[in-house]
Amino acid sequence: MMAPPASELGVTLRVLVEDPASSAAQVVTDAPVGAAGDEAAIRALIAPEHAAPASVLTFEHEHVPNALLGDLLDHGTPVHPGPHALVFAQDKIAMRTRLTELGLPCPRWAPVPTDPQAARTVIAEFLAAEPTGEAVAKTSRGGYDGKGVRVITSPDDVTDWIEAAATGAPPLLVEQKVPFTRELAALVARRPSGEVRTWPVVESIQRDGVCSEVIAPAPGLSAALDAQVRELAVAVVDGLDVTGVLAVELFEAPGADGEPVVFVNELAMRPHNSGHWTIDGAVTSQFEQHLRAVLDLPLGATDAVAPWTVMANVLGSTLGELSDALPTVLERFPDAKVNLYGKGIRPGRKLGHVNVSGTDLETVRARALAAAALLRGE
Numbered sequence: 458m459m460a461p462p463a464s465e466l467g468v469t470l471r472v473l474v475e476d477p478a479s480s481a482a483q484v485v486t487d488a489p490v491g492a493a494g495d496e497a498a499i500r501a502l503i504a505p506e507h508a509a510p511a512s513v514l515t516f517e518h519e520h521v522p523n524a525l526l527g528d529l530l531d532h533g534t535p536v537h538p539g540p541h542a543l544v545f546a547q548d549k550i551a552m553r554t555r556l557t558e559l560g561l562p563c564p565r566w567a568p569v570p571t572d573p574q575a576a577r578t579v580i581a582e583f584l585a586a587e588p589t590g591e592a593v594a595k596t597s598r599g600g601y602d603g604k605g606v607r608v609i610t611s612p613d614d615v616t617d618w619i620e621a622a623a624t625g626a627p628p629l630l631v632e633q634k635v636p637f638t639r640e641l642a643a644l645v646a647r648r649p650s651g652e653v654r655t656w657p658v659v660e661s662i663q664r665d666g667v668c669s670e671v672i673a674p675a676p677g678l679s680a681a682l683d684a685q686v687r688e689l690a691v692a693v694v695d696g697l698d699v700t701g702v703l704a705v706e707l708f709e710a711p712g713a714d715g716e717p718v719v720f721v722n723e724l725a726m727r728p729h730n731s732g733h734w735t736i737d738g739a740v741t742s743q744f745e746q747h748l749r750a751v752l753d754l755p756l757g758a759t760d761a762v763a764p765w766t767v768m769a770n771v772l773g774s775t776l777g778e779l780s781d782a783l784p785t786v787l788e789r790f791p792d793a794k795v796n797l798y799g800k801g802i803r804p805g806r807k808l809g810h811v812n813v814s815g816t817d818l819e820t821v822r823a824r825a826l827a828a829a830a831l832l833r834g835e
């Protein structure tokens with residue numbers, strides 16, 4: 458999704474792919490194959506024999522080796538976001554610690570020691586202090602799409618994780634189970650020179666821990682709360698020295714006086730699923746903005762181009778090929794912008810998305826969901 462704006466801006470991409478058949482390799486011609494943690498592959502990516510050295514190194518996921526990135530930075534390759542910032546998207550304990558220091562709103566939380574007996578004590582005491590007797594346990598690293606997140610009522614619910622953490626797996630943390638009314642996401646971009654832009658705050662809807670739908674802007678969000686959440690996102694990128702695009706996942710919950718309040722859930726330091734609506738629904742997409750930001754070019758306007766945009770994910774499909782549904786989808790929904798990722802079909806896999814923009818939310822939402830359903834074979 459970064460390839461079309463790169464082409465428009467005359468930016469040449471070279472991308473390290475894990476599989477020659479991957480989505481990125483289908484659209485970026487210079488796509489060497491290697492694992493995200495492969496030092497030799499990353500060094501060859503930056504300074505290959507066949508082409509000019511890269512002017513900047515950036516990422517589309519967080520599972521990258523920070524020590525190597527620090528070394529590349531020391532030897533003159535700009536790396537954005539830098540490893541000192543990236544750690545806050547890789548490690549939920551580091552993130553909670555830093556956001557708490559910055560005074561930003563987080564759920565109540567505690568780090569869990571790696572000693573199993575001490576871990577059980579900390580978790581039991583945390584649960585005892587929660588009014589509902591419930592909490593959310595998380596692995597600090599390596600989780601995604603709800604893997605590494607468990608609602609618990611006893612340390613026994615995470616005996617396996619406690620034992621793993623005692624023998625070298627990432628440590629755990631425990632959090633208040635936030636009684637949220639919905640999940641929001643704030644998207645922001647920041648340049649190395651400090652310029653910052655935020656997009657309108659959106660609602661993201663998760664099914665089985667996976668984002669299924671995004672509504673932009675978040676329906677019924679007051680102008681005051683939109684502004685407050687955008688300020689929070691700016692405080693995060695400034696406080697953590699983030700460069701490039703950052704998505705802040707948030708919970709909206711009822712406050713003491715009945716007015717909604719927000720808590721930060723987690724951070725994604727890259728273009729994020731909650732920002733795919735910007736491809737068709739905003740003046741500047743998150744992918745173009747990420748390129749501008751990491752190249753330290755002036756950022757683009759982030760205004761919405763329509764009152765509403767709804768993004769519906771295509772999660773799995775019963776079709777042989779998604780393109781089997783294209784004649785029907787394109788005929789019935791000429792207003793829909795279909796984006797297929799060229800991935801093999803597997804149950805629940807993110808295979809593509811549909812954006813629909815317009816003036817009536819109910820209509821826009823119904824059309825986006827119906828178009829995505831056709832692509833899923835429904």
Ligand SMILES: Nc1ncnc2c1ncn2[C@@H]1O[C@H](COP(=O)(O)OP(=O)(O)O)[C@@H](O)[C@H]1O
Pocket residue numbers: 564593595600601602603604605606632633634635636640663666706722723
């Ligand atoms: N403290 C919490 N309280 C209530 N629900 C939570 C909490 N933390 C996570 N969740 C739920 O679990 C989902 C996945 O958690 P998250 O930390 O974002 O992990 P992942 O890295 O898998 O996205 C969230 O989108 C939310 O629905």
Ligand SMILES: [Mg+2]
Pocket residue numbers: 602706723
């Ligand atoms: Mg998440």
